[in-house]
Amino acid sequence: MYADSDVAALYDLLNPWDPGLNACDRFYHPLVMGADAVLDVGCGTGAMLTLARERGHRGRLVGLDPDRAALERARRRGDVAWVEGRAADAPRGAGFGLATMTGHAFQTLLTDDEVRASLAAIHGALRPGGVFAFETRHPxxxxxxxxxxxxxxxxxxxxxxxxxxxxxxxxxxxxxxxxxxxxxxxxxxxxxxxxxxxxxxxFLGVARLDGFLAGAGFVVEERYGDWDRTAVGVTGPEIITVARRP
The missing domain is CATH 2.20.25 (N-terminal domain of TfIIb)
Structure with missing residues (x-):
């Protein structure tokens, strides 16, 4: 049988983080590298922040995830802060310039209350002008x-x-x-x-998603329907959002 640590390693095999190969990783990588302080919500095994540090990011990098086995794998990299917790546990007042939820992690927020609590916490973890970038599959x-x-x-x-x-x-x-x-x-x-x-x-549609974002105090600045930055369509694969805390 596969132990939890095996599953964490399997995740990296199934989802290798490589901006040179994967369009979604290529979208997020420059955002991370251009921000002085980054909170990766639902960081999993930490591949995104690990690569950022390997490629010279010198600012504050924090990964947040509830999966202990995934975090143990992430902690092989000691110069990134790895914190056990859910999106709603994002540290308010932390002054991050960028928060991310990659790998469709936003879709694991299943109830209205969980979405509201998570967005409120992420908003609070950003400084004014900070950006929240994430994606969810288009229903x-x-x-x-x-x-x-x-x-x-x-x-x-x-x-x-x-x-x-x-x-x-x-x-x-x-x-x-x-x-x-x-x-x-x-x-x-x-x-x-x-x-x-x-x-x-x-699977939240655009209207419901934007209602939650507005309720949390976010302003949507960019919205795409795929990783090539095409517009959101009726049946496109993604709803990719870059929102800002005013």
Whole structure:
């Protein structure tokens, strides 16, 4: 079976942070490098901030995440501050110039109260003029309909750090309103299941999203429908937002 530490390592294999290869990473990297103080909310294993430090960022870098195993992996880098907590625990009055939520982490905020509390905390962690950049999948694209082992693009074959050949895929268990509940299954080459990872994701449309942002005191400055900075459409894959605290 896969332990929590194995799952944290697996995340890095499934989601390597590389601005040279991945358009989403290429979007965030210059924002991080151009900010003197950065809070990465939902930092996971810390790949984004680790790379920023490796490439010469000399300012304050703080990663915040509730997953202890992921943070233990992140803490291999000792010159970044790694803090256990949720988005709503973002430190008010901290004076960050930039806050981020990458990897669609915003979609793990499932209730209105959780969204409001998280945005209020992030707003409070930024100094006046500070920026909050994040993305969420556009509900019109209905991405969950492609999260199935019947879709070859959703099945990932990989080899882990121990040399084990693995296969990873998704199954959707339910769609209730704007919340999708799914499972990620990890199996070995013989098909034996090693770990099942469950999660729920919320798909907010532009109008609802902007209502929450305005309620928290943010002003939307940039909005894109994909990583090439095209406009948000009806069925485009993403809602990418750069909002500012006035």
């Amino acid at each position: 019109g694209a209905r991405a969950w309909e492609r999260w199935t082992p019947a879709n070859p693009d959703d099945v990932t074959e990989l080899v882990d750090d121990a040399g084990r050949a693995l296969r990873y895929w998704h199954d959707v268990d339910s769609v209730a309103g704007d919340v999708v509940t799914l499972r990620g299954t990890l199996a070995d080459a013989e098909g034996r299941v090693l770990r099942v990872l469950g999660e729920s994701l919320r």
